[in-house]
Amino acid sequence: MTHSPLSRRAVLKGGxxxxxxxxxxPLPQRAAASGGLTVGFIYVGPKDDFGYNQAHAEGxxxxxxxxxxxVVEEENVAxxxxxxxxxxxxxxxDGATLLFPTSFGYFDxxxxxxxxxxxxxxxxxxxxxxxxxxxxxxxxxxxGYIGMxxxxxxxxxxxxxxxxxxxxxxxxxxxxxxLNINSYLLGARAVDPSITCQxxxxxxxxxxxxxxxxxxALADAGCDVVTCHVDGPKVVMETAASRGMFLNGYHAxxxxxxxxxxxxxxxxxxAQVYTDMVEATMAGEAIPNFVRGGLAExxxxxxxxxxxxxxxxxNQFDATKAEILKGxxxxxxxxxKDNRGNVIATEGQGFEETDVALxxxxxxxxxxxxxxx
Amino acid sequence: MAITDRDMGAGLRPSLSPDGWLAxxxxxxxxxxxxxxxxxxxxxxxxxxxxTQGKSPAEFYALVYKAGFGTWFSWQNxxxxxxxxxxxxxxxxxxxxxxxxxxGGEGAVVLGGVAAGGLAGAFAGLPGGVGLPLLALAGGLAGAxxxxxxxxxxxxxxxxxxxxxLLMAYIAIALMNHLVEGPLRDPASLNKPSTAPLAExxxxxxxxxxxxxxxxxxxxxxxxxxxxLIDRTTWGFAARIAGGNVRAAQVQGLPVGRLIVGFTAxxxxxxxxxxxxxxxxxxxxxxxxxxxxxxYTGILVxxxxxxxxxxxIPVAILLAGFEASSGLVQRRMDLPDATxxxxxxxxxxxxxxxxxxxxxFRVFAPERWRAA
Numbered sequence: 001m002t003h004s005p006l007s008r009r010a011v012l013k014g015g016x017x018x019x020x021x022x023x024x025x026p027l028p029q030r031a032a033a034s035g036g037l038t039v040g041f042i043y044v045g046p047k048d049d050f051g052y053n054q055a056h057a058e059g060x061x062x063x064x065x066x067x068x069x070x071v072v073e074e075e076n077v078a079x080x081x082x083x084x085x086x087x088x089x090x091x092x093x094d095g096a097t098l099l100f101p102t103s104f105g106y107f108d109x110x111x112x113x114x115x116x117x118x119x120x121x122x123x124x125x126x127x128x129x130x131x132x133x134x135x136x137x138x139x140x141x142x143x144g145y146i147g148m149x150x151x152x153x154x155x156x157x158x159x160x161x162x163x164x165x166x167x168x169x170x171x172x173x174x175x176x177x178x179l180n181i182n183s184y185l186l187g188a189r190a191v192d193p194s195i196t197c198q199x200x201x202x203x204x205x206x207x208x209x210x211x212x213x214x215x216x217a218l219a220d221a222g223c224d225v226v227t228c229h230v231d232g233p234k235v236v237m238e239t240a241a242s243r244g245m246f247l248n249g250y251h252a253x254x255x256x257x258x259x260x261x262x263x264x265x266x267x268x269x270x271a272q273v274y275t276d277m278v279e280a281t282m283a284g285e286a287i288p289n290f291v292r293g294g295l296a297e298x299x300x301x302x303x304x305x306x307x308x309x310x311x312x313x314x315n316q317f318d319a320t321k322a323e324i325l326k327g328x329x330x331x332x333x334x335x336x337k338d339n340r341g342n343v344i345a346t347e348g349q350g351f352e353e354t355d356v357a358l359x360x361x362x363x364x365x366x367x368x369x370x371x372x373x
Numbered sequence: 374m375a376i377t378d379r380d381m382g383a384g385l386r387p388s389l390s391p392d393g394w395l396a397x398x399x400x401x402x403x404x405x406x407x408x409x410x411x412x413x414x415x416x417x418x419x420x421x422x423x424x425t426q427g428k429s430p431a432e433f434y435a436l437v438y439k440a441g442f443g444t445w446f447s448w449q450n451x452x453x454x455x456x457x458x459x460x461x462x463x464x465x466x467x468x469x470x471x472x473x474x475x476x477g478g479e480g481a482v483v484l485g486g487v488a489a490g491g492l493a494g495a496f497a498g499l500p501g502g503v504g505l506p507l508l509a510l511a512g513g514l515a516g517a518x519x520x521x522x523x524x525x526x527x528x529x530x531x532x533x534x535x536x537x538x539l540l541m542a543y544i545a546i547a548l549m550n551h552l553v554e555g556p557l558r559d560p561a562s563l564n565k566p567s568t569a570p571l572a573e574x575x576x577x578x579x580x581x582x583x584x585x586x587x588x589x590x591x592x593x594x595x596x597x598x599x600x601x602l603i604d605r606t607t608w609g610f611a612a613r614i615a616g617g618n619v620r621a622a623q624v625q626g627l628p629v630g631r632l633i634v635g636f637t638a639x640x641x642x643x644x645x646x647x648x649x650x651x652x653x654x655x656x657x658x659x660x661x662x663x664x665x666x667x668x669y670t671g672i673l674v675x676x677x678x679x680x681x682x683x684x685x686i687p688v689a690i691l692l693a694g695f696e697a698s699s700g701l702v703q704r705r706m707d708l709p710d711a712t713x714x715x716x717x718x719x720x721x722x723x724x725x726x727x728x729x730x731x732x733x734f735r736v737f738a739p740e741r742w743r744a745a
Contacts, residue, residue, distance in 0.1 A: 073704065074703050075703070075709075085700075088446065174563065
């Protein structure tokens with residue numbers, strides 16, 4: 001059998017050219033027509049994943065509601081050359097001048113590759129990786145201290161648990177995830193120091209089957225409250241609800257998945273962050289290259305407390321939250337050991353949420369059942 | 374040379390003789406017209422599907438054309454995406470010549486990438502002209518061992534190569550995760566575990582005048598080389614014989630075992646090379662992003678090309694063009710990102726269905742023209 005690829009390609013191109021020419025005229029040039037600012041959002045997963053991507057999409061929806069702004073979005077864009085081309089496609093075809101490629105893995109090498117080609121445009125990345133004099137000036141970085149949210153989650157878990165065992169379904173043993181696990185347990189231990197937290201790592205950011213298995217395994221091990229740090233908490237929440245566990249959400253509001261067993265959740269508040277950044281851009285102001293914030297700065301918020309939260313839990317939750325909002329609160333504070341017996345912090349020593357030492361966390365604190373390797 | 378009836382016939386109506394130029398054209402045309410017809414049928418069916426969703430097929434195809442092939446940027450976008458597909462498709466097409474259906478090229482892609490990322494540190498002191506071929510060799514070797522093992526399992530242990538390759542892809546991805554999060558991890562890669570970044574001279578750059586890396590050229594050359602191997606060498610001929618009938622090939626004394634292991638290993642080497650190129654041209658280090666699904670899209674490309682290495686080139690470009698248009702289609706028509714995979718599915722089914730049409734049309738069989 002012999003193909004003739006040249007003629008075949010020529011025919012394809014010819015056919016496509018005819019089809020294209022026939023329909024080129026009605027293509028709208030939206031960006032040019034609106035005259036305002038066009039903002040592009042790129043997500044690594046589906047926009048309705050009840051998690052990481054939905055949190056960003058909710059932020060994009062808030063931007064969409066602003067006057068004079070056009071929002072273009074793309075979901076399920078892989079951390080490969082795909083995202084580079086998606087950014088450039090938004091720039092070339094839609095006239096986007098402010099881009100939010102939201103996945104952590106988009107930064108290096110993809111944003112770093114594309115941004116220098118378009119020095120007039122602005123690339124805002126979620127993850128807090130930008131460094132002065134190392135990375136381009138038209139790239140900005142923002143992130144939120146959501147570990148505090150997991151600490152508050154832990155307080156509600158500490159009050160809800162009967163078995164004194166709570167569970168955590170985690171993607172990978174990286175610093176951000178470890179801080180969330182440790183914060184969750186320490187929150188629960190602020191209620192009852194005998195509580196332990198069992199952690200199961202699935203190894204992937206999005207792997208529904210393992211997330212369900214891990215949640216079931218936690219239930220079988222006697223855990224009666226669960227939270228997670230995976231991209232889409234939907235599977236964990238639904239599985240846990242079906243096992244009668246109490247739920248602590250993460251990334252976005254998952255109360256719809258757990259009904260009356262949903263205690264509260266640690267959520268991103270990107271709507272606030274994104275509308276601020278877009279407003280600044282429209283006013284001609286520069287967005288700082290490095291922005292971070294926590295509960296006090298409205299980067300992070302808590303889901304409304306659910307019906308299963310007792311008055312005692314609510315009081316401690318509110319009191320702790322007020323203390324966090326005052327500033328200077330340290331979740332990781334001495335005396336504290338990791339779960340292998342090494343000293344993490346001595347009496348009087350504490351790491352505030354802004355402490356860079358927390359960004360290379362490689363331990364699980366005493367009381368967490370599990371291993372980082 | 375004796376004059377026969379056939380020659381007489383040819384002398385009378387040269388163009389209609391089974392040996393004439395028109396006959397030669399007709400024989401070749403079948404392999405082009407049928408897949409092309411199936412492609413158009415698939416596009417038409419998808420157009421009907423769009424209509425049921427209340428969307429305009431004309432607008433859809435205009436956007437696909439614009440974002441895939443309509444501008445210089447679109448072409449660069451398309452060719453960049455086609456680069457890994459070319460090599461990944463060869464991982465399916467080469468074993469297919471022996472009648473093997475290997476669908477686990479993804480495993481070879483990620484391991485080729487990890488091999489390159491893991492060894493890059495050892496080659497950091499070498500000039501690019503030496504280090505890059507060594508990296509390519511490492512990536513290709515990793516893929517060759519992985520898919521060659523599938524062939525060996527098939528021949529020596531009777532294990533189904535389709536299932537084995539697919540399951541081994543999961544093992545490969547788990548192995549990659551273990552390696553980049555463990556022994557090969559760069560301690561500086563905190564929240565995205567990766568191997569250490571490649572030295573600058575070991576990076577693959579863009580081809581002159583365009584924003585498309587050299588991996589595309591490598592893929593095209595590999596496709597041409599694979600075509601020469603299959604269509605113009607005794608090895609390729611032997612492989613086709615063994616693919617047609619293993620028993621007959623064995624009776625002829627052909628080394629069937631070596632052919633199976635050799636062709637699967639060669640396919641794996643291509644996919645491994647694709648992984649190495651992803652690391653050296655795109656990512657700059659090996660990490661979980663390597664499992665980007667190229668190995669699976671490669672299956673689609675190879676089947677659409679009917680396992681002909683030369684046909685892989687236009688098919689990979691066409692599918693890459695579809696993928697390049699996915700974003701614009703999402704943004705302009707408010708269609709979900711699953712739209713392009715659904716389109717690919719329609720085309721895939723149409724091409725598979727068209728397999729039954731070969732030999733059915735007299736117009737492509739000059740021997741049967743006279744009977745008409």
